[in-house]
Amino acid sequence: MPSDPIQYFNRYTGEIESEQIYGERFLRLAYQTPPGRLAVAWAIKRAWFSRWYGQRMDRWKSSVRVRPFIEKYGLNPDDFTQPLGKYHTFNEFFYRKLKPEVRPIDPDPKSIVFPADGRHLGFAKASAIESVFVKGQKFDLPALLGNKELAERYADSPLILSRLCPVDYHRFHFVTAGTPVSPKLINGPLYSVSPIALRRNLSYLWQNKRVITVIRTAHLGEVLQLEIGATNVGSIVQTAIPYQPAAKGGEKGYFRFGGSSTITLFEPGKITLDADLLQHTSEQRELYAHMGDHMGRVV
Numbered sequence: 001m002p003s004d005p006i007q008y009f010n011r012y013t014g015e016i017e018s019e020q021i022y023g024e025r026f027l028r029l030a031y032q033t034p035p036g037r038l039a040v041a042w043a044i045k046r047a048w049f050s051r052w053y054g055q056r057m058d059r060w061k062s063s064v065r066v067r068p069f070i071e072k073y074g075l076n077p078d079d080f081t082q083p084l085g086k087y088h089t090f091n092e093f094f095y096r097k098l099k100p101e102v103r104p105i106d107p108d109p110k111s112i113v114f115p116a117d118g119r120h121l122g123f124a125k126a127s128a129i130e131s132v133f134v135k136g137q138k139f140d141l142p143a144l145l146g147n148k149e150l151a152e153r154y155a156d157s158p159l160i161l162s163r164l165c166p167v168d169y170h171r172f173h174f175v176t177a178g179t180p181v182s183p184k185l186i187n188g189p190l191y192s193v194s195p196i197a198l199r200r201n202l203s204y205l206w207q208n209k210r211v212i213t214v215i216r217t218a219h220l221g222e223v224l225q226l227e228i229g230a231t232n233v234g235s236i237v238q239t240a241i242p243y244q245p246a247a248k249g250g251e252k253g254y255f256r257f258g259g260s261s262t263i264t265l266f267e268p269g270k271i272t273l274d275a276d277l278l279q280h281t282s283e284q285r286e287l288y289a290h291m292g293d294h295m296g297r298v299v
Helices: 024-031 036-042 047-057 060-072 091-093 141-145 148-153 273-280
Strands: 007-008 017-018 111-113 116-125 159-164 172-173 185-187 210-215 222-228 237-240 253-256 260-265 271-273 288-289 294-298
Touching: 007 273, 024 036, 047 091, 060 091, 116 273, 116 294, 141 148, 210 237, 222 253, 271 273, 273 288
Parallel strands: 007 288
Antiparallel strands: 007 017, 111 294, 116 159, 116 288, 159 260, 172 253, 185 210, 210 222, 222 260, 237 253, 271 294
């Protein structure tokens, strides 16, 4: 079974690092072996499978997983808003809040910020995306948005794919100030969105269950933010109130247990993405950065 590492550039250390993959053996069996692919088709991609696993993470017994998880992945409990004893289930810990000072929002009024902690890819033009994780994989924007006219409007737009691992902070935030309209759900299966799976089939991103929110802004027109479900994501919870103005970096919602992804689209000609994000994306390598850090600027 191939075990090629998943590498990313860490903006804070300045180094290329290898990802510690939560559930790596399961993912490689599921997506890199014939029996595993049968299991994906029959059970793993199904909503009932993720509901079943999510319910396990909601049981009080699951809280015994919290401390070993923190120790294995080097998390800092001082960053959390609550002491460890307050997390009665693993899921409560999983979608924990962080103290505002550990995720400062970039203060530059012309900056746009990453929506979540994670590993990010940035593309200057959505319709020109042809290499994501492996060469030759094209991005199907009409399928992703479920709307041909909307896809045509954003075809020449910058697109940012932000991938959250199970070890990451799992709340997602507004990339800019604006007013969100009511989120739209597009139902679908729940494939993994780990590169282990996406290297095999990028279309999982636009097959999976996803939520699209239009954010009306003063200077950027309408920004699209999408949250994408994945295997063992119990649910995508929207905490922002539709039609109520939101600040840059304000909380939009959270994922319950499981890794997942967000996608952000801007109208053409409105922003430029950061040079390091574009550089590493061109080399098919993700860039690790925190929610609230800058990812580009208003033109």
